[in-house]
Amino acid sequence: xxxxxxxxxxxxxxxxxxxxxxxxxxxxxxxxxxxxxxxxxxxxxxxxxxxxxxxxxxxxxxxxxxxxxxxxxxxxxxxxxxxxxxxxxxxxxxxxxxxxxxxxxxxxxxxxxxxxxxxxxxxxxxxxxxxxxxxxxxxxxxxxxxxxxxxxxxxxxxxxxxxxxxxxxxxxxxxxxxxxxxxxxxxxxxxxxxxxxxxxxxxxxxxxxxxxxxxxxxxxxxxxxxxxxxxxxxxxxxxxxxxxxxxxxxxxxxxxxxxxxxxxxxxxxxxxxxxxxxxxxxxxxxxxxxxxxxxxxxxxxxxxxxxxxxxxxxxxxxxxxxxxxxxxxxxxxxxxxxxxxxxxxxxxxxxxxxxxxxxxxxxxxxxxxxxxxxxxxxxxxxxxxxxxxxxxxxxxxxxxxxxxxxxxxxxxxxxxxxxxxxxxxxxxxxx
Ligand code: RNT
Ligand code: ZN
Numbered sequence: 001x002x003x004x005x006x007x008x009x010x011x012x013x014x015x016x017x018x019x020x021x022x023x024x025x026x027x028x029x030x031x032x033x034x035x036x037x038x039x040x041x042x043x044x045x046x047x048x049x050x051x052x053x054x055x056x057x058x059x060x061x062x063x064x065x066x067x068x069x070x071x072x073x074x075x076x077x078x079x080x081x082x083x084x085x086x087x088x089x090x091x092x093x094x095x096x097x098x099x100x101x102x103x104x105x106x107x108x109x110x111x112x113x114x115x116x117x118x119x120x121x122x123x124x125x126x127x128x129x130x131x132x133x134x135x136x137x138x139x140x141x142x143x144x145x146x147x148x149x150x151x152x153x154x155x156x157x158x159x160x161x162x163x164x165x166x167x168x169x170x171x172x173x174x175x176x177x178x179x180x181x182x183x184x185x186x187x188x189x190x191x192x193x194x195x196x197x198x199x200x201x202x203x204x205x206x207x208x209x210x211x212x213x214x215x216x217x218x219x220x221x222x223x224x225x226x227x228x229x230x231x232x233x234x235x236x237x238x239x240x241x242x243x244x245x246x247x248x249x250x251x252x253x254x255x256x257x258x259x260x261x262x263x264x265x266x267x268x269x270x271x272x273x274x275x276x277x278x279x280x281x282x283x284x285x286x287x288x289x290x291x292x293x294x295x296x297x298x299x300x301x302x303x304x305x306x307x308x309x310x311x312x313x314x315x316x317x318x319x320x321x322x323x324x325x326x327x328x329x330x331x332x333x334x335x336x337x338x339x340x341x342x343x344x345x346x347x348x349x350x351x352x353x354x355x356x357x358x359x360x361x362x363x364x365x366x367x368x369x370x371x372x373x374x375x376x377x378x379x380x381x382x383x384x385x386x387x388x389x390x391x392x393x394x395x396x397x398x399x400x401x402x403x404x405x406x407x408x409x410x411x412x413x414x415x416x417x418x419x420x421x422x423x424x425x426x427x428x429x430x431x
Contacts, residue, residue, distance in 0.1 A: 007412035055106030066146025066197030067243030072343025076427030096407030118170035122181035138188035199246025271298035
């Protein structure tokens, strides 16, 4: 197939855009403004799609992954930090708009000397920071409370053994210093997300003590005495409904963290896969944002369970961003991706997910909010519904292609040629 066959030439795309712009303008929607705004919102690219959430530590034997599991054996998995960065660099060139990179603590590069999680320091992320500086992007960070012998029985910060809790509190504090260093070096606040796997497979007789201990551990981890500047290191906490091996009880549940984040002024993280299978998160935004200043979003795609499928431009994603836009609250959204698929080209997986996220942002910014809300206020619900329906077939693709071109990235599916070449020249050689 001809590499250029995926899209028409730029002249035709421009023509199509001008027609689309007029069409939207008839409904008082400014497509130029929507494109500019959509490109501004940072999307944080998770480093863990490149290597199937393996991390860069070396462990003896099998280590429990805390219920996180990438399935599939497609060739080309990144095997070290350089390969992950090489893959992410490729993704940056194919995804329009402002991007960041999101690093997990177990992607530390400590040379030949293993450094345990409680002793990690900014120097172990020097290569990540140098790379981000060269790419002119910011970094976000994550504590890694899984894939470690001290997490093997399924409890970390809420563990019954104080020595285990101490270790993980020390890990959290170490990560806060690292996040602060990343923020300083790159001159951009670093979101530090905390997710723990803690929970029980079946019928715990005591649901109370682990939660009480979890509050105490986090309070130690977040204590002022660590001297962390919270404008630089922005701590976030991520809730979950269940995990593999914690089906019955998760200590850090949604209720736990929504109250905890509010009382400690933390960012609450909503992962799209961390709710009941038919429960979507868009309706939660207007409720939570009455009380929370901002929310962190883990853009993911649960298929029947928290399966972390590659994100696509589907109803759920559109509904989430539409809510933010309709509430005039897009500046209160912090957007990060969280999915992993080892069964397809991993770089393509990144590009599909990141472009779908940007596309959903753009789509939401083209929403005729004022018109829809006016119909609703006037009691004309049929008109509102008709417009909602009409919107599904507006010439959105012309605006999206133009958005890609404005950002200097390939329109349409033209990015596939670059990924094909990258697979041939780089990924296929990783054996
Ligand atoms: C796990 C959480 C968490 C992880 C990453 C790797 O269920 O979603 O965000 O996916 O920290
Ligand atoms: Zn997540």
